[in-house]
Amino acid sequence: MRANTSAPDVDPSGAADAFAVRLETEGLVLLEGRSFSLTSAEADLLDPSHGDGRAKNISLGAGGVRGAAEADPDLDRLRALMERYRDWSRDTLCDLAPRYRSWLEIGRTSFRTREVADGAASPRKDDRRLHVDAFASQPTQGRRILRVFVNINPSGEGRVWRVGEDFEAHARRFVPSARRLAPGESWALKTLGVTRSRRTLYDQLMLQLHDQAKLDEAYQAGAPAREMVFPSGAAWIVYTDSVVHAAIAGRFALEQTFYLPLEAMAAPAAAPARVLERITGRSLLPA
Template sequence: MSVIPISLNQLQPLSPEQHREWCAQLEAGDILYFPQTPIAIPEIDLQFLLGQQQTDSSLHKNIAYKPNIDRLSGVDTKTADAEAVAKLQGIMRKYSKSVTEFLTGFLEPYKANWQLDYASFRPQEEEGRDLPQRRRNDLLHTDAFPTRPTYGARILRFFNNIHPARTRDWVVSDPFAAIVKQFAPSEIAPRVDSALSRAAKSLGRGIGLDAAIPSIKRSPYDDFMMRFHNFLKENPDFQANCPKHSFNFPSGSSWMVYTDTVPHAVLAGQYALEQTFLVCPEALVRPEISPLKVLESIAGASLV
């Protein structure tokens, strides 16, 4: 994998071939990096965000904005007043819209087959946070959602470092296809749903248990990706000995990466914005190298 820098003067005009090439590089596990962000964030909004700090890091890792329902979650209600919450919601709404508009043009092959997911604001210092092992950002991991299965859609994330001076320090490892066979032991190998399992999950969804028991929602693919996320964080051999590549993203920069493909960790940094998209398998320009197809090849069966 590599970090591919893209300057603002490379953004226009883009040919259909260039759009597909950006998508193909992302799907292969590269990071597309903008030394100068293409997302305009008003200075007054930046100053407001830089003035925010959650008081208790055990409450939430970040503040989430759900654009499809225009709602915030994760706000520390002990310190935030209604006016501040409304202002933060407005800033996150504008940020989500700006990223979506930019990527709709930049990653044109995806625009008809992706789902807008959460945006987030990450105001806390990443270095030295006291969090449970499975929630730690400083351990290398691939992303999976405990309560929001993707059914094979890929997790694309766009980041902004909005700290006025500090870098946001990442370390990444080799992409999913290169590590999954080496680090996935037999006990977390892809599991194909039996007829009985499918019937039980269908019954559970029918009577509303999926809200209380998230695993009922999951396909075999999502089940594996969640277990693999946990396995990597809990595997000291992987954390110590896997290939590592360090990148320090400077203030005012942006980058995007498929975080279900690239094992990543955030070692240090404060104040970042992020927008997530779920890219459907039908939109991919190289579907054969997606985690879903890699796992289905291992399992010899459909996993969604």
């Protein structure tokens, strides 16, 4: 390594950013030699009776645990497991991509005990259909959605995904038919409490990509996609806002969501906001 007396913390070779560049440009990286597993004392938490029977997952966020059975005597142990996974995910990510450390915003932790193949309440909520992630009530306002998954299936079953075309091809396919925000719509959504913050032009386009892809039967049936099987014990990190994905089978996983601002990106040109701005020829985020 070259000596750099003016800024000793800067790695002149860029090696410290190699993982971030790879993750941002490839979108999905399978972690080799790193995993998270349940301890024998946590194994009973896989019992589906811990769920409330309505929510898709048990999850942990700022407001505490959601989706667990009411008055579950094991609530504290469920919370502790999700906290342990949240901390492992954060430490793993910061170790691999040190540049993210000061930017990382921690989102929900989810404990997924349902069989994916069992389906969903509606096509729009059906993650067995190819999509990029975008949440109707939670505009990211340009921040990236990064998720860390681990397959904790106790009987060795893989988690099966389909991974589709690259983001730019996907965006070019659906941007022309995307519904634009009506004047005053973003303000009204926020004021009525439909969204937590203002839905930007970027958020509207992302939501349109998500909805149009999921609701397009011909696209779902004929879209280019390859199957990926994540074996039991595997951990993987995905920018789910740019990787076109569908979960088609498998059971028992943990997932941690992170948000990262565009300033944190090592390869900002690959971010969906920048790709969409190139395609539409306009700026999509407030200055």
